[in-house]
Amino acid sequence: MTFDIDTTLTGIHSRSESTVRVTRDFDRGRATKDSLDATFESDSAEFVNLELVSGITRISDGQLRWQDFIRPFSESISGLKSGADLSRWYDNNSFYRKPSVVKKLSTPKDASFLLNYSSKAALDLVSGENVKRKLSVPGPYTLASLVANDHYESKTELVDAFAKILRKIISGLPALGFDSVQINEPSLVYRYGESGLTSKKELKSFTSAYEDNLAKLPVEVYLHTYFGDCSKILKELLELEGINALGIDFTQTSLDSIEKVRFGEKALACGCVDGRNSLIEPSDWIANFCAEAISTLKPSGIVILPSCELKYLPRTYADDKVRSIGKAREILQAKVA
Secondary structure, eight states, rough: OEEEEEEOOOOOOOOHHHHHHHHHHHTTTTSOOOOOOOHHHHHHHHHHHHHHTOOOSEEEOOTTTTTSHHHHHHSSSSEEEEOSSSSOOOOOEEEEOEEEEEEEEEESSSSSGGGGOOOHHHHTOOSSSTEEEEEEOOOOHHHHHEEEEOOOOSSHHHHHHHHHHHHHHHHTTTGGTTEEEEEEEEGGOSSTTSSOOOOHHHHHHHHHHHHTTSSSSSEEEEEEEEOOOTTTTHHHHOOOOOOOEEEEEETTTOGGTTTTTOOOSEEEEEEEEEOOOOOOOOOOHHHHHHHHHHHHHOOOOEEEEEESSSSTHHHHHHHHHHHHHHHHHHHHHHHHH
């Protein structure tokens, strides 16, 4: 059996300085919508080309048009009301507009609303053997944790409602040209404030909602946890069906703490590249860490990716991390060959 080694990004990438400048000018009425769109298209294409040259195998357009990781959903799902106030994005110096659930959530007609937040021209550049187009989305537990619930009787009901919404959206991704989806669930492991997992009962509400709605999707599925230690819930997550790769933030979870866990038929999404630190990890260090993780956890394959989104770093540093990840794949391939 072939041991696959893939590479990808975790979510929203850092915007270039020119895109940041034009975005600010547009918000202040000093730039046109056409110039803003042209800037995003150019930036997205530049980023996709960087991924291709660097050897990234699961490619996104950087999701540069996403103002925050919740906004495309709060602006497109009936029953969600976009918030006016900014809330802190976990413990980062980053913010999102916290939406409220004001009535029963209604599934969008299809996933086409995502085209308003994607660059089709940039994604059309993606081609080559073993290369796939990928989109990252927030998972049902994270969505339920980061909105104000003014309608559903319990968080369990809200998690299930979001899982149903995501099933419809993700099922429509192939029609938009996506082959792979990454479901990000930082709230499952985050340990501070109200957005974290508080009990095994809440964990069960997630696993049940996932198994009922997301276990059979028509795309390759990565489930990634970050901003916290996943060692206490890793075994339960590994039992979920329909996941090709399960992700761990190794800046928060030590390999020693999960050394007795075996991944079996699932691949490991190895988040050993720190998405919140401008220090660029050497490619040989990344490859050596991944080799140790393979030896310890015995996964069916490995995906090298940042621990979290790279949007927190200046673009030059974020791009350098992409290059280092791609080079690490080449080194690791030689080690496991």
